[in-house]
Amino acid sequence: MRTGQMSNLSNPHTLLSPWVDMTAGNITFNTKLTALNGGGKFMDVVLIDENENATVILEHQYSSANVENFSLPVSVSGIYKVGFFFYGDGGNSRGILDDLSIPGTYASDPGNDCGVLQLVTDTDNDSLADEDDDYPNDSTKAFNNFYPGENNFNTLAFEDLWPSQGDYDFNDLVVDYRFNEITNADNEVVEIIANLQVRAVGGSQNNGFAIQLDNISPADIASVSGQEITGSLFSIAGNGTENGQTNAVIPVFDSADNVINRNGNGSFFNTVPDTGGTGTSDLINLVITFSSPQQSLGNAPYNPFLIKNQQRGAEIHLADREPTDLADTSLFGTGEDDSSVNAGRYYKTINNLPWALDVNTEFKYPVEGVDIIQAYLNLAEWALSNGEFFTDWYSNNNSSYRDNSKIYD
Ligand SMILES: [Ca+2]
Numbered sequence: 074m075r076t077g078q079m080s081n082l083s084n085p086h087t088l089l090s091p092w093v094d095m096t097a098g099n100i101t102f103n104t105k106l107t108a109l110n111g112g113g114k115f116m117d118v119v120l121i122d123e124n125e126n127a128t129v130i131l132e133h134q135y136s137s138a139n140v141e142n143f144s145l146p147v148s149v150s151g152i153y154k155v156g157f158f159f160y161g162d163g164g165n166s167r168g169i170l171d172d173l174s175i176p177g178t179y180a181s182d183p184g185n186d187c188g189v190l191q192l193v194t195d196t197d198n199d200s201l202a203d204e205d206d207d208y209p210n211d212s213t214k215a216f217n218n219f220y221p222g223e224n225n226f227n228t229l230a231f232e233d234l235w236p237s238q239g240d241y242d243f244n245d246l247v248v249d250y251r252f253n254e255i256t257n258a259d260n261e262v263v264e265i266i267a268n269l270q271v272r273a274v275g276g277s278q279n280n281g282f283a284i285q286l287d288n289i290s291p292a293d294i295a296s297v298s299g300q301e302i303t304g305s306l307f308s309i310a311g312n313g314t315e316n317g318q319t320n321a322v323i324p325v326f327d328s329a330d331n332v333i334n335r336n337g338n339g340s341f342f343n344t345v346p347d348t349g350g351t352g353t354s355d356l357i358n359l360v361i362t363f364s365s366p367q368q369s370l371g372n373a374p375y376n377p378f379l380i381k382n383q384q385r386g387a388e389i390h391l392a393d394r395e396p397t398d399l400a401d402t403s404l405f406g407t408g409e410d411d412s413s414v415n416a417g418r419y420y421k422t423i424n425n426l427p428w429a430l431d432v433n434t435e436f437k438y439p440v441e442g443v444d445i446i447q448a449y450l451n452l453a454e455w456a457l458s459n460g461e462f463f464t465d466w467y468s469n470n471n472s473s474y475r476d477n478s479k480i481y482d
Pocket residue numbers: 195196197198199200201202203206208209
């Protein structure tokens with residue numbers, strides 16, 4: 074570079090380097106004047122940090138117009154630019170500088186007004202910066218995706234006398250759930266963590282609970298941990314899936330008793346006010362690891378179902394969710410059930426009433442023996458309309474929705 078005339082002491086000609094992530098070493102350059110005339114001619118060299126604080130590292134007065142070689146040791150590290158200021162008193166001398174070398178790495182961002190390049194740390198090299206990566210030390214994982222949320226639950230509620238409608242109190246098994254689909258940097262699911270807890274057991278049948286992943290084959294599952302199995306209801310393969318299934322079926326518990334901690338006698342758990350058994354549930358931490366990343370998993374809670382009273386073929390699913398390969402389809406169309414395999418219609422009465430509910434909140438279920446239709450006053454309308462009306466039937470908007478005297482609390 075060559076400056077303009079160095080004829081003004083208070084108005085220097087300035088050369089600024091790009092931002093450099095500096096390492097210890099020497100700043101080297103050559104400089105000379107086109108001529109030495111007028112008064113004194115000077116060059117200052119400064120280090121400028123990210124906050125624009127300047128530190129002078131050389132104050133030089135030219136004594137001739139000859140080439141001078143400089144090697145300025147610096148021991149700083151971090152982001153700096155190097156500034157050169159040429160100034161003088163009268164005359165027409167111009168400063169020349171060449172062969173500049175600064176120890177470090179270029180750290181300016183031309184895409185951002187040549188500001189400081191924001192250095193991205195991606196420890197696991199999965200293309201996501203540590204700060205954007207929920208798993209910064211695991212290249213196979215990138216994001217948590219909670220449903221319904223990291224700190225809340227939705228609820229599955231079952232009526233367990235299917236294919237009979239039973240007392241329809243919908244508290245025979247009440248399971249809260251929260252799923253976390255862990256995805257990689259390509260937004261493919263590599264693992265599911267399910268947190269499940271049994272909030273109520275309002276019956277005498279010894280029921281199991283499992284989840285079918287409808288689009289996933291058993292071979293797609295590498296392993297499952299956290300299952301609560303004590304009996305022989307399920308035949309389980311080494312990877313944790315149930316044997317004899319086309320789609321992956323994950324047994325969760327073969328008896329709710331494996332999970333609940335009941336105070337008091339009898340089979341009831343949190344459904345009979347005052348005199349019935351109460352208690353808390355263990356929090357199940359089910360970890361389902363896929364053998365390869367999955368792109369079409371379907372939506373949580375997937376296809377959960379109850380297995381009735383240790384009878385493996387007696388499955389109770391959400392309305393219109395398909396039974397597994399091990400379901401006893403001869404039960405369809407018996408009792409109040411109006412399922413039709415040919416029509417793809419499952420687990421509904423002729424009035425579309427289900428035996429299982431997936432409730433979009435922590436569900437307040439009916440007390441023991443009270444028909445849910447007496448407790449939730451718009452549920453029948455919701456079912457009759459095939460889910461079109463009163464989609465918020467479970468809410469407590471006002472007394473036209475819910476009879477609180479019939480809710481277990
Ligand atoms: Ca990363």
